[in-house]
Amino acid sequence: MLNDLVAALDIGGTKIAGALVDSGGRLLARTQRPTPAKESAEAMSAAVDDVLRELTATDAWERVGAVGIGSAGPVDAKAGTVSPVNIPVWREHPLVADVRERTGGLPLSLIGDGPAIAAAEHWQGAARGRADALCMVVSTGVGGGLILDGALHPGPTGNAGHIGHISVDVDGELCPCGSHGCVETIASGTNIARHALTSGWQPGPDQDATAAGVAAAARAGDAAARAAYDRAARALAAAIAATATLVEIEIAVIGGGVAHAGDVLFTPLRQELQRYATLPYVRGLEIAPATTGTDAGLVGAAAEARKLIGAGAA
Template sequence: MSRAYAEGMPLPLALAVDFGGTKVEAALVDARGALVAGSRHRRPTGAGASSPELDAAVRDVVSAALFARPADTPLLGVGVGAAGPIDLEHGTVSPLNVPAWRGHPLVERTSEMVHDAPVTLRIDGLCIALAEYWVGAGVGAANMLGMVVSTGVGGGLVLGGRAVPSPTGNAGHIGHVEVGGFDDLCACGGSGCLEAVASGPRTVAWARTRGFTGETGEDLALAHAAGDPVALAAVERAGTAIGHAVATSASLLDLDVVAIGGGFSRVSPALFDHARAAVAERTSFPFVTRVEIVPSGLSDEGPLIGAGALVHRPELLA
């Protein structure tokens, strides 16, 4: 259910920007973690886009979102969530699945568009975690991992009620944790990374090597719902890999909740079943098996709400 803005909700506002491997979005977010109606806008990104095209896409969504700002409403700041890796010290981003941007000065470019508000950058997975902790599936959890499973796999950590300290801004990037039993080569240079196994595009690619003729995660979802054996195996494989990564993370961090969003996380509820089953195998470690793996409580609004949390809830940042 959308947490749409309604008249009389608290002001001022934050401008939230979410930059990912297939799209960039912007919206205005109020102090209760709700999007201002009519302020959400999207443009495509993608591996084939040039740097000028990507800059133009960001300008378009920022301008469109700000156009929806109610008259005389203060803008507290701009929160930017970006696919990683990022560099907090220099305000740059190098999204693995967007090769045109390496060390791209996204904070500087955003500041040039919004002169009257400070810009705060964090990795998109942390934004997911902050959103779920603030108003989503992680409310009340002291230790939680937020994950996005989409074009890539990202993550962020809230430990002891605060974002985990991270000198470069990349803590919690679970997509590049190597998971046991898989040897898929990853663009980061690793082998068996969670992103290489369980992201939407890589899961579809694996299925196609086994005769699947669809091309997208949506195609795979339809085939899975129809009982196609290759689609069933592909979702089981991805879910099992996610479960292995969650179990490893819970062993290290004693997690209460893992909240998972992103487009491919909605391929089938079975994805979560397989992840939970993989965690349940750690029978000798009840502190691991106690972790709850749940879908995002915010649907596809989570990344924007989390970017808004960078402005509205700065006390959560380490």
């Protein structure tokens, strides 16, 4: 059946992934490359080209009707450019033009990676059937997207819901985005690990100094490791409560590598939320783990691309 598939790209700080996705959100073909975030703009473009080359070489490519891109942000959907905070070699990079040239001029959509994850969770995940939701990814960075009145709300440039760069500490440290005290400076996996290490935590015999290693230590009772996650939970709770107060969401869905910590993150997060979500209309806010997994960015980019072929995510 012609044009029943869409192609999706997920461009993040650690990987560039691509897939062909069907009407049920299933990935029929998938490939990825490491992100050469600090090498050069040319190296980044070459990695994207490699992913697209593999996808266009598949037998199913002739069925693709549109392309969706979810990229680390900020993005500019109007201009078709991206300037990811965690990919310093790309500033106002004309990604849409590049991808369009390599995919034969197919219709193309661009949104931030946070809105892409929100689209995925609303289509196939924990926010399915919810009219108003915040969906977050807490990983190398912290991003998010909004579902309002039953639909993705990417905003004019494709960045709406970028909760990682809400300031929760006005006197906090400088963030790579240029602001101070952003959620990302406290709650990203990188910064959880950094804070634990500077507070005296030491990796175990496996020498895992990542946020996953900190989570394992917190689960085993290490005080410094637990404090690092409690601090991250406090920052997330403040930002989630502020968002809920502003736009009246009913659920906040959290995914990404840091969410894999499970109760180490979610227990203090729910406790801290009670301190910040105090107005009557936000007290019942639900917190839930994401369910679309590591391919959420691809699924969400596909959900948006389907709108271009007149077949919105069902």
